[in-house]
Amino acid sequence: MLEILTGLGLATASGLNAFIPLLGIGLLARFTDLIALPAGWAWLSNDWVLIIVGVLLVLELVADKVPALDHVNDWIQTVIRPTSGGIVFGAGTASSTAAIQDPASFFTSNAWVPVVIGIGIALLTHLTKSSTRAAANVVTAGAAAPILSVGEDAISVGLLFSAILVPLFVLVMLAMLGVLAWLLFRSFKRVRDARAARSGSAAPPVPPAPGYSA
Numbered sequence: 001m002l003e004i005l006t007g008l009g010l011a012t013a014s015g016l017n018a019f020i021p022l023l024g025i026g027l028l029a030r031f032t033d034l035i036a037l038p039a040g041w042a043w044l045s046n047d048w049v050l051i052i053v054g055v056l057l058v059l060e061l062v063a064d065k066v067p068a069l070d071h072v073n074d075w076i077q078t079v080i081r082p083t084s085g086g087i088v089f090g091a092g093t094a095s096s097t098a099a100i101q102d103p104a105s106f107f108t109s110n111a112w113v114p115v116v117i118g119i120g121i122a123l124l125t126h127l128t129k130s131s132t133r134a135a136a137n138v139v140t141a142g143a144a145a146p147i148l149s150v151g152e153d154a155i156s157v158g159l160l161f162s163a164i165l166v167p168l169f170v171l172v173m174l175a176m177l178g179v180l181a182w183l184l185f186r187s188f189k190r191v192r193d194a195r196a197a198r199s200g201s202a203a204p205p206v207p208p209a210p211g212y213s214a
Contacts (some may be wrong), residue, residue: 002167006097007089009163009170011118012177013156014085015125017064018077019057020156021088025095026050028164034097035164041091065149067142074130078123085122086115097164132181135188148184 013021022044029037030045043049063073093114129152136144155177162169 003093005167005170006163007093007114007118008121009159009167009173010088010092011085011121012125012170012174013159013163014088014118015081015122016129016152016156016159017057017060018081018084018122019053019060020153021160022084023050023053023057024157024160025088025091026053029095036096037091038094041094044087044091061149061153064152065146067137067145070133070142070145070149071137074126074133077126078130081126082119082123085125086119089118089121090115092163128181132185132188135185135192139188139191 010021010025025035025037026044026046026049028035029042030047030050037044060073060077064070133145133148136148155173159170159173162173
């Protein structure tokens with residue numbers, strides 16, 4: 001159960017930001033005892049991998065906060081975030097952590113299963129994030145992009161540490177994230193519909209065609 005919650009939290013974090021959980025797992029495995037990666041995933045803590053992921057994270061942090069550019073970034077991340085989700089779900093469920101001392105045998109014997117699950121979870125999270133961000137950009141002319149991006153990054157970091165240290169808290173964070181996404185999407189959609197209705201009612205009447213008399 002804890003293994004699944006760990007993978008779930010890490011994959012969801014990847015759906016919000018592909019590189020935060022990748023870099024987090026690598027750094028924690030490289031410099032702390034909080035997570036011990038099995039041989040198949042040890043490359044995540046390689047120095048060159050950490051440097052490359054760190055550079056990509058900086059680019060992602062900047063691009064995701066610039067209106068219009070964030071939309072392009074979301075299209076690109078449609079491939080990257082699910083891939084990251086598959087990697088971190090697989091690595092997280094197969095690793096020993098502060099909460100997991102003996103990873104589930106059915107995950108280690110079928111290594112492809114957690115990867116596929118992680119891809120699906122991250123993709124669903126990414127699509128939800130992208131839809132909410134698109135609605136927000138339309139309503140606020142992109143002004144909400146930096147604020148939402150900072151919040152998404154913070155949630156991604158929170159999910160990373162919750163998944164490794166207190167997997168049960170992942171359920172609480174996911175419930176809060178789902179409610180927040182639904183409220184934001186509804187709010188932005190309501191504002192957009194109200195603006196569209198006002199715009200339609202303010203339109204000037206169409207003049208009658210020449211030669212027509214009432």
